[in-house]
Amino acid sequence: MLIDINANTGHWPFRQTSCNSCRQLVARMDESGTDLSVVSNMNGIFYKNTQAANEELNEELKSDRSFNNRLIPFAIINPVYAGWKDDLDTCLNKMGIKGIRLYPLYHDYDLTDPSCVELVRYARDKGLIVALTLRMVDSRSRSWMDITAEWNLRDVIPIMKEVPDARYFILNIAGDIRLSQADTDLMIKSDTLMDTSGRSTSGLGNLISTYGAGKFAFGTHTPILDYLTGLLRIESLSERVADETIKDLLRAGNARRILGI
Amino acid sequence: MNRRKFFRNSAVSAAGMLSAGIPGLTGCLDSAPPAGPFSSSGNIMKEVMKYRKINTHEHVRPDISPGALIEVSDRLGIEKLVISSIVTEYSGKSATPQEFRDCNDLVLKAMKQYPDRFLGQAFLNPVYGKESLEEIKRCMDQGMTGLKVYNQVKINDPLFYPVIEKLIDLKMIILVHAFCGLGMGGHRPKYGNTEPNTSIPEDFAGVAKRYPEGMFQYAHLHGGGDWEYTCRILQDYPNVYADLSGSNNEADAVDFAVRYLGEDRLFFGTDGSHFQGVGTILSSRLSDAQKEKIFFCNYNDVLKRSGNHVN
Incomplete structure (x- = not known):
């Protein structure tokens, strides 16, 4: 079984991408053997009112009943925008989300802004996963209208210190992944999954040695990154580094546990 | 399939x-x-292993053992690696003749260690014209099969002309470090290029036009630069090839490159990003035959011109 914890639909405004809809995503999943994908609508990165993007995704999911058994929706929530708590309740109670995605760099707030801390605590209390994406695109090839900043792994630590008992996805791990020993220990103790789409997970064997096999899961970052590199990082691991039991955790086992499915 | x-x-x-x-x-x-x-x-590994592969862009360094390169290459079914050693802007060196000879000695040593796996490329700095031509002879006499140049001098600078003419005589390709950041072409100069002497797509177009019989390899098409812009510029220069190495494995890049450059002008490469190099081609919408060309045949055809091809 294979679960992708980092898929997106919607439009990336600076470059034409394929695989933008639920239908296209499911077709791609079928080709590559992905059974389930965690998905959100990246239009919400650019809408001021992110709830419109969550509603778009929900409408699309309702358009074909088979989508509901292949795609696990996450909502994009902006905690400094009006009505976010109502939005989150709606997404949870009427749209069946399993988590939320936050984009502080795009929505222009600090990860430890009191409203963000409140949101993460609220998500924790509701049993939702909080997904943080270190970057959407490589800033070297960004559009002149796109943001310039990217996160390193250490940049997500402050919110994990504020709310250590929330569950986290850390996605598209690029850039510097070095942490202090104290932060490494915090990451190990946390209930966190890091996906394999980002370039800094190429040394996956070493990362497993540091954090444990239970901290990683297959992710694609589709449609921004190619669909298979994240899987290749898992499947090409030597038997010495990861046997089939560990690979099964990376393919789906860890994702199933944290998603509760 | x-x-x-x-x-x-x-x-x-x-x-x-x-x-x-x-x-x-x-x-x-x-x-x-x-x-x-x-x-x-x-x-997926069966799919990976079914293609023969020549990795057309890889490096050896004093701090990376050739054996480590072979180990990851074996895991990904990479048969041959085209390797070079270069002086970068991070080294604090200026690529003097002694420094580029030291780089090439490292490559020659690796070639001797793994003669069936490594194809060597010579590195030089055309600021030192006489020494560069001597180094080409020294390296090619010991079995190297091409040239790799970095950002000491732009590829269309007249300093490069004697070097290019020598490589044309040898029927060998020149792999050229490249970048296409925001603002290329003078449209938005406020962004500029982080490496002022790095060759940009327009530099390749210029030199390809001057030397239509030369063979030039644009390095790491999706190594962080704007690959759409690059393909649009290089479209009309059939003697410019591009390798698909680099860390930024954006979806659709390979298909886009085939659309603009054609399936015969693209090479598989890694430049240290082994999984991205394989994954991005594997993820593309190309046919098996097209993937075979990019993974292996296109570069082998280039090697064939100098009699250095793989059987």
Whole structure:
């Protein structure tokens, strides 16, 4: 079984991408053997009112009943925008989300802004996963209208210190992944999954040695990154580094546990 | 590939859960989703291994053992690696003749250590014209098969002309470090290029026009630069090839490159990003035959011109 914890639909405004809809995503999943994908609508990165993007995704999911058994929706929530708590309740109670995605760099707030801390605590209390994406695109090839900043792994630590008992996805791990020993220990103790789409997970064997096999899961970052590199990082691991039991955790086992499915 | 024959392995475990629906989600499933080719027990690796591969852009350094390169290459079914050693802007060196000779000695040593795996490329700095031509002779006499140049001098600078003419005589390709950041072409100069002497697509166009019989390899098409812009500029210069190495494995880049450059002008490469190098080609919408060309045949055709091809 294979679960992708980092898929997106919607439009990336600076470059034409394929695989933008639920239908296209499911077709791609079928080709590559992905059974389930965690998905959100990246239009919400650019809408001021992110709830419109969550509603778009929900409408699309309702358009074909088979989508509901292949795609696990996450909502994009902006905690400094009006009505976010109502939005989150709606997404949870009427749209069946399993988590939320936050984009502080795009929505222009600090990860430890009191409203963000409140949101993460609220998500924790509701049993939702909080997904943080270190970057959407490589800033070297960004559009002149796109943001310039990217996160390193250490940049997500402050919110994990504020709310250590929330569950986290850390996605598209690029850039510097070095942490202090104290932060490494915090990451190990946390209930966190890091996906394999980002370039800094190429040394996956070493990362497993540091954090444990239970901290990683297959992710694609589709449609921004190619669909298979994240899987290749898992499947090409030597038997010495990861046997089939560990690979099964990376393919789906860890994702199933944290998603509760 | 016949996808149907793969639609079996993971269906059992997936169907067991999905037929009952995902807990917490609404909806029902008419039938279990088909299991694709890569879903179980590493079938993606069968797909990886079915293509012969020449990695056309890789480096050896004093701090990386050639054996480590061979180890990861074996895992990905990479048969041959075209290697060079270069003086970068981070080294604090200026690529003097002694420094580029030291780089090439490192490559020659690796070639001797793994003669069946490594194809060497010479590195030089054309600021030192006489010494560069002497170094080409020294390296090619010991079995190197091409040239790699970095950002000491732009490829269309007249300092490069004697070097290019020598490589034309040898029927060998020149791999040129490249970047295409925001503002290329003078449109938005406020962004500029982080490396002022790095060759940009327009520099390749200029030199390709001057030397239509030369062979130039644009390095790491999606190594962080704007690959759409690059392809649009290089479209009309058939003697400029591009390698698909680099860390930024954006979806659709390979298909876009084939659309603009054609399936015969692209090479597989890694430049240290081994998984991205293989994954991005594997993920493309190209046919098996097109992938074979990019993974192996296109570069082997280039090697054939100098009699250095792989059988």
